Amino acid sequence: MFHSDYKHIIDRLPESLVKRACERLLHHSKDPVSLESISKKSERVESYLRHILEVYENSLNRKKRKIMTQKNTLRSRSWPECNVFLALPTIHVVDSGVQTDNST
Secondary structure, three states: OOOHHHHHHHOOOOHHHHHHHHHHHHOOOOOOOOHHHHOOOOHHHHHHHHHHHHHHHHHHHHHHHHHHHHHHHHOOOOOOOOOOOOOOOOOOOOOOOOOOOOOO
């Protein structure tokens, strides 16, 4: 599909994005690229593939940062880091000395 010189870019992309990039180039509304041109070296094709790779890698980095942030907020804190003392739930019962008879 794409020229072999773009293998270093294509290998870093999922197959679905490579197929989608080809389809978008073929069916671009203003200036479509022919299949023959896609399989040859072209500055336009290369710059488009680089753009797709950059967007994809940025997306992965955002996901990694989000996961790391979630892990950091959920991780248990050690004693020196934890300055909040959690109180255990308690129930206070008072014995008034009166017993009820529940016979019906």
